[in-house]
């Protein structure tokens with residue numbers, strides 16, 4: 001059974017992946033995320049991003065689309081994560097997620113996520129609003145989130161920390177846990 005805090009975070013994650021705010025997650029959301037992330041980048045980069053996100057979508061559909069209608073609604077989403085967590089299968093998902101996250105957002109590929117790289121993630125996934133629109137992006141909240149995630153307070157997040165933050169995001173029932181902030185406020 002998911003605890004209330006876990007559930008709240010998973011609903012937050014659902015809303016992030018529901019990029020077009022249609023109330024369900026489907027392949028269009030993943031295409032949209034790829035386009036947002038690839039905006040202004042060369043075609044070959046965008047093409048690879050699209051392929052990556054479609055793979056991600058297929059994996060998620062496999063896990064969560066219980067009634068096989070090519071859409072994941074919130075009930076299916078929560079049930080899938082509940083099962084992944086209770087069966088212990090989430091650990092593998094977290095390892096894949098962490099690796100994928102570094103591939104996508106560690107722009108200079110040095111194994112560390114800096115605040116600038118986290119900023120790209122925040123924009124693509126619309127974690128805090130549009131930073132280029134006046135009044136839309138609470139920059140103190142964004143910086144506060146990164147400061148919480150920067151567990152060693154050394155200005156970046158490394159692979160091991162990222163795994164820990166992901167684990168805490170999915171498992172932790174402690175409101176003061178830094179990993180809760182991985183996808184912005186919740």
Ligand SMILES: [Ca+2]
Nearest residue numbers: 018022024029
């Ligand atoms: Ca959607």
Ligand SMILES: [Ca+2]
Nearest residue numbers: 065069071072
């Ligand atoms: Ca479905």
Ligand SMILES: [Ca+2]
Nearest residue numbers: 106108110112
């Ligand atoms: Ca980096």
